[in-house]
Amino acid sequence: MPEDEVEAVLSKPKRKHRWMIMLIGVFLFVFLFVFYTSFVNPNQGQITGNVVKGDVLGGVSINVNLDPPESFKIDSNVDKFDMKIKGAFFIEGKKYDLDSSSIVMDNFNGKINFNDEKVIVEGKTSKIFIEGIPISGKLKVKFDNEYSYLKLGNFYLKSLDYDASGIVRLDDDKVVVNLNEERFNVKKFYGDLEKRGSIFRLNGLVDEASAGLINVKSDDR
Amino acid sequence: MKKVKKKGNRKRIRKLRPSRKLYMPYYSMIVILALFLIYIKYTGRIINDTAFNVVLFFAIVIIAVTEIHRIGESYHLTSSSVILDTGYFGILSKRMEFEAISDIQILQGPWQRLLNFGDVQLFKFGPGPIMKNINRPNAFVNELEQIIIKAKAGEHEEE
Numbered sequence: 001m002p003e004d005e006v007e008a009v010l011s012k013p014k015r016k017h018r019w020m021i022m023l024i025g026v027f028l029f030v031f032l033f034v035f036y037t038s039f040v041n042p043n044q045g046q047i048t049g050n051v052v053k054g055d056v057l058g059g060v061s062i063n064v065n066l067d068p069p070e071s072f073k074i075d076s077n078v079d080k081f082d083m084k085i086k087g088a089f090f091i092e093g094k095k096y097d098l099d100s101s102s103i104v105m106d107n108f109n110g111k112i113n114f115n116d117e118k119v120i121v122e123g124k125t126s127k128i129f130i131e132g133i134p135i136s137g138k139l140k141v142k143f144d145n146e147y148s149y150l151k152l153g154n155f156y157l158k159s160l161d162y163d164a165s166g167i168v169r170l171d172d173d174k175v176v177v178n179l180n181e182e183r184f185n186v187k188k189f190y191g192d193l194e195k196r197g198s199i200f201r202l203n204g205l206v207d208e209a210s211a212g213l214i215n216v217k218s219d220d221r
Numbered sequence: 222m223k224k225v226k227k228k229g230n231r232k233r234i235r236k237l238r239p240s241r242k243l244y245m246p247y248y249s250m251i252v253i254l255a256l257f258l259i260y261i262k263y264t265g266r267i268i269n270d271t272a273f274n275v276v277l278f279f280a281i282v283i284i285a286v287t288e289i290h291r292i293g294e295s296y297h298l299t300s301s302s303v304i305l306d307t308g309y310f311g312i313l314s315k316r317m318e319f320e321a322i323s324d325i326q327i328l329q330g331p332w333q334r335l336l337n338f339g340d341v342q343l344f345k346f347g348p349g350p351i352m353k354n355i356n357r358p359n360a361f362v363n364e365l366e367q368i369i370i371k372a373k374a375g376e377h378e379e380e
Contacts, residue, residue: 020246023250027250027254027279030254030272030276030279031253031257033275034257034258034261034268034269034272034276035257037268037269037271037272038267038268038269038272077266109267
C-alpha cells in the first residue's frame with residue numbers, strides 16, 4: 001500500500017430516513033392529487049372514465065328522449081338545478097309554505113330522488129332562487145314535493161339501466177335507435193337531464209351506452 | 222388471576238411487542254388525508270373516485286406495513302429470563318437470564334418522552350440487548366425489577 005493512501009471506513013447510509021423521505025413524498029403526492037381533483041379540476045375528479053365536462057377525451061355524445069324510469073336517484077354535484085314544485089319546502093330548516101314555486105339552485109350537492117309524481121331533494125347549495133328571488137350562502141335544502149318539471153344541468157350519473165321506449169341518439173346522431181320497451185343502459189354519463197311529465201331527456205357525454213342490441217363504448221371509437 | 226403458560230419448566234409471564242405509538246407519524250398521515258376528505262365532502266366539493274381509492278389504498282398499506290413491522294419483534298418475560306425474538310420466518314432469539322442482568326437502562330428521545338414509550342436496554346456488566354419501543358418503559362422496568370427480585374430470591378410461584 002503506498003504511503004499516501006488513506007484507508008476510509010464508509011458508514012452505512014441511514015435507510016430509515018430514506019424510507020421516511022420516500023413515504024412523505026408518497027403522502028404529499030396523494031394529498032396533492034386529492035387537492036387537484038377536488039379544487040383545481042373537480043370535473044375531471046368525479047369522472048374516472050373518458051368523459052370530461054366541456055370536452056371529450058373519447059366520450060360518446062348522447063341524446064335521448066324516452067319514457068321516464070319508474071324512479072331515479074343520484075347523489076352528485078349539479079351545476080344548475082331547476083324545478084317547479086308544489087307545496088311547502090325547507091331551506092336551512094325554515095319552512096317556505098308556497099302553493100307553487102319555481103326553484104333554481106346553483107352548485108347543488110346532495111341527493112335527488114324522483115319518480116313520476118314526487119321529487120325528494122336533500123343537500124346543500126351555494127345559491128337558490130325562489131320565484132326569482134335569490135338567497136346566497138351555504139344553504140341546506142330539503143324538498144319532498146310534487147313537481148311539474150325538473151332540469152339538472154351538468155351532473156354526473158354513474159349508471160342508469162331500465163326498459164325504455166323512445167329515441168336514443170349516439171355519437172353525434174351517427175347511431176339512432178328507436179326503442180320499444182327495450183333495455184337502455186348508460187355508464188358514466190355527464191350532462192343534462194330534463195323530466196317533464198312523460199318526457200325524460202338526457203343530453204351529454206357517456207363512457208358506455210347500450211340501446212337494445214346496440215352497444216357503444218368510448219374506448220371502441 | 223393470570224394464566225401462566227408452561228414452556229419446559231419456564232413460565233411465560235408476559236409477552237410484549239413494540240408500541241404502536243412508534244407509528245404515530247404514519248398514522249397521522251392517514252388522519253390528515255381522512256380529515257381532508259371530510260372537509261371536501263363538507264364543503265360540497267366532489268371527491269374523485271380514483272383519489273378516494275388512492276387514499277384508501279395508502280391507508281391500508283400504511284396500516285399493513287406498520288403491523289407487519291411490529292410483529293417482527295416480540296419480547297417474552299418468563300419466570301427466569303427475558304427472551305427477545307426478531308424476524309418473520311427465520312427468528313433470531315436472544316435469551317438473557319435474570320441472574321445475568323446487572324443493570325437496566327431506559328433510552329428515550331424527545332418524541333418518545335412525549336408519547337411515553339422508549340427503549341429498554343439490559344446490561345450484563347456490558348451493554349446487552351435492547352427491547353425497542355416499549356410502552357410506558359418506567360412502569361415496565363419497575364415490573365421487570367420486581368420479577369427479577371422474585372426470581373433471584375426464588376420466590377416466584379405459579380399464580
